[in-house]
Structure formats: C-alpha cells, structure tokens
Amino acid sequence: MPVVDVTVEVCGMAGDGTIAAGGLINEAMSQIGFSVLGFDSYPAEIRGFGRCVTHSRIGAGEIHSPGERTHVLISLDDEQSKSRVPFLAENAAVFFDSNPPAYIRENKSLVAEVEPSVLLYGMPFRDLATDVSGSARGRNLTALGGFCAVCGAAPEVFRRVIAEKFEAKGDKVLKVNLKCFDAGFRYAAKNFSDRMLKTFAVPMKADGPAKVMMSGNEAIGKAALDANLRLYFGYPITPATPIMEFLAAHLPLRGGRVVQMEDEIASLAAVLGSFHVGSRAMTATSGPGFALMTELITHGVMAEVPAVILDVQRGGPSTGLPTKTEQSDLHAAVFGGPGDSCRIVIAPTSVAECFRYTVRSFQLAEKYQIPVIVLTDFYLGNRVENLPIPEATEDEKADGNLYPDASAKDAYKRYLLTDSGISPRALPGMEGFIFAATGLEHTESGAPNYGPDIHTAMTEKRHRKIQRALADLPAPVEFPGPAGRDVGVIGWGSTFGSILDAVNQARARGRNVGALKITSIFPFHALEIREFMGRCDEVLIPELNYEGQLANLIGHLHRKDVVRLNRVTGIPFPPSAILSKIEDLVAER
C-alpha cells in the first residue's frame, strides 16, 4: 500500500466557490480509491464575506482525524488564506492567483508570509477562467485543474466528478466548468514541469464495497430515512440545518413530510405528538434550540413518549459560536430539564456511527418510551468521510414498541409498574384501550396523583428502564485491546478520532497507552469503564469543552483524579495536543 497521508486545504472568501472546490477534491480522491476525511469551516453569516476553508485529509490507510499540517493550500483569496500559513507543513505547496484583480500590499499578501521552503504555484486563476468562459466565476475550477496536474491526480476522475456535480445544471454550465478545469490543468502542466509533485500518482485499487462520500449530517438523514421516518419537524439552525435540507429533498419522495415549525419548542412538541400516535418522527437542532426543548424532553420522560432529537453541538453558551465546534452540551443533554428526568444520550464518533446510532435511536426510543438524544457536533456533522454505503438491517429498523396484549383491554394500565420499568404502550386508536399521556405525576392508569408512594414508585420505574436500556446500548470499546496501561485515554464524540490517532502515535513510540471509546453517554457502562480505569495508572479525558463534562460524569469511577484536557478553540481537537499530554504523563511516572 503506498504511503499517502496528505492534507489539502482550499481557502477563500464566501462566494469564491471554496466549499464546492473542496467537495470536488474529496469526491475525486474517494473515487480514485483514497480514504478521505473532509471538514469545512465557514462564516456564521449567510453569504458575501468571511473566510471559508475546506480541509481534506487524504490517505491510503485509515484516517481518524483531520490533518494538523497542511501539505497543499489552494488559495482563492490571499488575504483570507494568510490565516492558514501557520498550519503549512514544511515543503507545502501553495496555489494562488498570480494576477489578482488589484495590487496588494505586502502586509496583505499570502506569498509574503510563507517560508522559503514552501513551493509556490502562481496561476492566473481569473484570467484562465475568463479566457475560456467569459467570466472569472470558474476560477475555483482552474485552481483545481492546477492542483490536479501538479499533484498527479487522475484528471479523468476529476472531470467525471465535475460532470456529476454540474450535469443537473445543464450542458452549458457543465461545459464551462470542465473548460475552466482543463485550462488550469493545461497551464500547470506547461508552466510547472520543474516542480511536479505527483503526490497522488500512486496505484490505488478502488476495490471492496462501493463507497460514498457522506457527511455526518447526511448520514443522520439517510439513517432516518432507512429507519422509516415519517415526519421531520424542525427549525433551521446552524449546524443542524443540513439534516433538514437532506430530509426535505428525500423524505417526501418516500411519502413522509418535512415541516418547518415556528420554533424548537413546537418542533419537539410535534415530534412527541407524532410518536404519541405511533409515527416515527425526529427533530434536529443545536445548543440554543436544544435549550428550548428541555421542558418538553422532560415531558417525554414523564409521559413516557418516544422522541428522537439530534443535537449538533456548536460553540456556546447561548448563540455562541454558530460555525465552530464544541462538545459542551453534554451536561444539558444528560441533565437538562427539571426533575429526575433521565433519558438516553448517544454520541457517535464517526460518520458511520452517525448512521448506525441514528437508526437505532428510533427503536430505542420506542422500546424504552423515552426521548433519545443523539449528540454530535459541528465538526462531526459537517465532516465528510468516504465509507461503504451504510444500510440498516431489518432488525435495526424493526418497530421497538411494546404493545399491550389484546386481551388486556379492560385491565390495561398505561403506566403499569413492571420489573423492567417498561409498560406496554397502547396507541390512540387501538380499539378497546383507554389511552393516557400526561406530564403530571400519575398512577399506573395515568390518573394524576402526587402521593409520595406513587411518585417514588414511578420515579424508580422510569430509572429502572433506563438501566435496563444499557444492555441495548453500545458498550465501550477499548483500543487496541484490553491490557494494563500506563495511560488510558477516554473519549467521546468527534474527539475520539483525534484520541485514536494520538494513541497510535504514542504506541508507535513505544508508550504503553490505550484508548476507550464511550458512545453511550447516558446511561453509561460504569462497570466496563471502571474496569478499564482500574487497569490504567493515569486516565486522561480530552474534551472540547471547558468544564470537562464527560470527566464530571464518569471521573468518580477512577480511584484517583482523572486528568482533564480541555480546549474551547472551536476547532477539532489536534492529536498532537493529546500526544503531548500523554508524553507528559508518561514522563511524570
């Protein structure tokens, strides 16, 4: 297998076609046969100004995190791209417009910033695009052509990917974009023959199962479709909106409906109402919207009505940092809301897990008659990976509801106290059953009752079923396998990829380090986590939040203080920071 591990960035101003160019690189590299992990960052404002950056880590092996050093930077706007210079690897390649529309001062020049070891590829992006299309709009495609030529990627694959992207816009648009790409390719082939990198000119076999480029948000959308979602209710909010957009495009084709509600409260109310009558529904939001939902989450807990809620976390609190990533909603997801309102919280760590656990969340919500919160974040929701086309099994899709025995009718009690805590649930319209759903504390039959015995019994029942759910939730997974460790690193959500890379690097240096992935945030597998901690001299928990929210939740399971490593920089956790902390801990032993 060839050794390829390259990070490519495209940087420009909003409206430059930056995100489109990055997407084409991801798709082309995936079709060539590389593993790809892509991640975009863009301004909070809708359009017109602000920096857009796409990061694509492209490799021949498995990829778990975005690259920390950029090997190729394609600048569509030099002033914006200056911010990327500190991240350039030694001998990086920088593609830039050698004939911008106006003169630039030294203090605003990208080229003025780079180290002499950086290879410069100045191309007249605008001129090339204008020459072949009459407009400079296609300059992102000319830049791609140059990148493709210099880096030795297969141009026919790029042309195919461009065709796939633009064919729906008509023949004229497609031809213009292909011409722009070809113009850039020809220019680079002619002018840069002395510095061809041929980075990707390696034989790759695109064998194995067919792969697809998919973002975390798209995976969630597809999972919902595969899980026979009937209704989606939502209110747009960055970075969860792509889920709504995906479902708006696909759900109606399957007979379902996407409804934009007036706010997040109404969205969750509608989801609860839909599940109330036995129809699978979902909503997706982010921090501020999730905060509005908390009262209704507890209503779902009390009334024992299923719900599936996606919280794509962003920087907070409040409106916070709409287009920055953070893992700071864990406390809110687990504890948010009045009363002892336990619920299920799952945090996928990859795009594949976004699919897998979203599918399962519907069944879990039905089986345990409780809101299930799937906790992702800006980075995971927006990052793309190429993965085998995910499909849900029949078992995963199966109805999770426990219906009452038809013979029970007269004796039916909606909130029957059972050993498992799960009461058979009759849906409105089931003949002969009296239906009840209430946010007030209630008796087994659903009648309001505030007596101490009832409240105690019902609270225990609600918590009993949560503990029972643990058996259906993904257990922690240890990497590379069970053993005694000098340092054990525990992670959740999108940070786990960075942890895995850091642990692998530390192990390559001979460090006795292991990692534990926790996907089920609540309830959590205390026995397994405690057992792992017990085999580690030091336990490190890196998180993208300030308070160490997972550490707060599980830290007490260790015999001594866990070591917290927290960042609130708005960007994915760099593996090097984790590796550095591991080294510190090893050195301190």
Place this chain on the structure above:
Amino acid sequence: MTAEHCVIIGNGPAANSAASTLRQRAPGTRITMIGRERLHYYRPHLLPDFIAGKVSEEELYVAAPPFQQQCELKLRLGQSVVATDFRKREVVLDHKEIVPFDGLIIATGGRPRIPEPYQVFEGLMHTLKTPADAKRWIEKLDSVDSVLIVGGDLTSFRVVNALLALEKQVSFILSEDSFWPVPFGEEVCTQASARLKEKGVEVIECRRIKRIARISEDLLEVETDRKTLNVGILGAFFGLVPDVKFLAGSGLDIERGILVDEHLKTRFDRVYAAGDCAQVFHPGMRDYWVSIGYHNARTLGRIAASNLLGGMFAVDVAPESIFQMDGVAANTSWWMEF
C-alpha cells in the same frame, strides 16, 4: 542612516553578503530578500563538479547563516520583482504585490548569455547557471555519449573537465564571440585550443553554426560552415549578462549593468547595486567596469550594505586587474580562481 526595511533583490553571493552585513551592523533592520529562483544560496562555480559527481548536491549550497536560521530575515524564493518605483520606494512582484522599502540593494547577478546569432537555437542548447540546470545535464548525460560545447567562457572549461571525467566524447567550437569576457586574441585561442586537444577534446575550426536540428530525443545534428556533427548535447557557454531586464523604464541608468558610483550607489537615494548586475565607476580609469565571480560579488555585496547604512566605502580595484573586452572593462575573480 539605519534603514527600517531593507529589500535585497537577489539571492546569490552579493545578496547574501549584503544581508549578512546589514544584520551585523543594523540588528534592528527588517530585511527582505527576494530571489527569483526557488533555490537557496548556492555556489555556482561548483556546478561542473556536481555534474562530474565530485561534489554532492548538499555541498552546492551554502549553509544558512545564523541570521537566516533564526528567521531574522524574510527570504522570499521563487518570487520575481517585475517593476520598481524608486520615488515611492516600492518594488512590485510578479503576482502584483507591492513591497515598500527604505533601502534597496539590487544584486540579481547574471543569466546565461546567448549571442544573437544563436538565440534561434536556444531551445536546443544546455546552459549552466543553477543546480536545476546541472541536474538537466546529469539526466541527459545518462543517455548520451557525445557533447558539443560552443562558447568559451570560464565555466565551459570546467564543464569540459567534468565531461572528460565522465568519459564523454567532447567537441568544442571556439569563435570570436565565445571567449567572453577574456580577450580572445590569437594567442589565447591557440593556447586554449592546444590545451583542449591535449585533453582529448576535438576542437572544431569553424566560423559559425548554420543549422541545428533534433534528429531524435538523444541526437542533435549541428551543421557548421566546415562540417556537420551529430552530438547528444549542445552546451552553450558565452558568459553571463546582468539580469536587469525588469529595471527597464525604472529610471536607473543601465548600460551593460546598473551604473553605480564607486560606492555602489545608483542615482537614487538609498538604492544600491552589487555583484554581476552592477557596472561600477572607477575614478582612476574614469570609466565603468563590471565584476564577475563569487568572491568579487561577496565583496561588492558587503560594500553596498555598509554604504546603505551610512558608510562611504569605495570599491578598491587596481586598474591593472581589470580586463578590457569589446569596450567593457571586467574584473573577474573567477578567472583568477580558474
């Protein structure tokens, strides 16, 4: 005066010597060095030995001096100055970037000179100025056995030695226009011809090349007024011409190079020129002379930087060490080294 931002155009011996002097004498100065080539500071006179395999690629390069390693100067490689405005004190780079300066030293060196009659064949000729040129020689020499050298500058003789060491068959055409900058009298020609023949080089007696045609990837047909030869590589060695094209219309006085006084100052305040690109006034001769060679370039770079910082050092060259050739006076340390 202490220049706040000193820009040096060039990255050769004169430029690096100037940068080193500036850093030593004016520690607070911001220095930007702009080099068109993407290469770090190298020793051009070692290129023939590199071709012969006598020195490694690493040995070609001058180890970065401490001030470069500590990033106290901004080295901008692969970037060309395409225009200058000495009144606004700005240079313009090829990607439309404007770089302001308080002081400027132009030390762009020279580029291979191809006499006008041979310019139509330029694409078929190998020159030798940079490590990249040398690599092209090395690559081509892998597949060919015969080389024809035209021109007779000092580099050409070192290349001949390298080729002979590689056991290549070497032919040489000496003509009046090719022995620049050394005066090409009959005596010198006879001596050079005899020396070449002693070494086993075939010296072609001819007046001019009439035609060059590529027969195949590894074969050129060279027709002279005396005979026709088939060779693998045609090397052109006619010396260097100052690389100052970008200064056309800038207001600087340029003849063969940038005209500077004995202090290396141009007609513009705080603008100096040094090295192969400068044509220096000699008060004793009351004429201008050019300098050639690594050591001369370093000396001039040092003087230009010192004077930019307020010094009044004059270039001290004895008139008798300056050659005359085609109306151009030249001081070549290279020749002395050879």
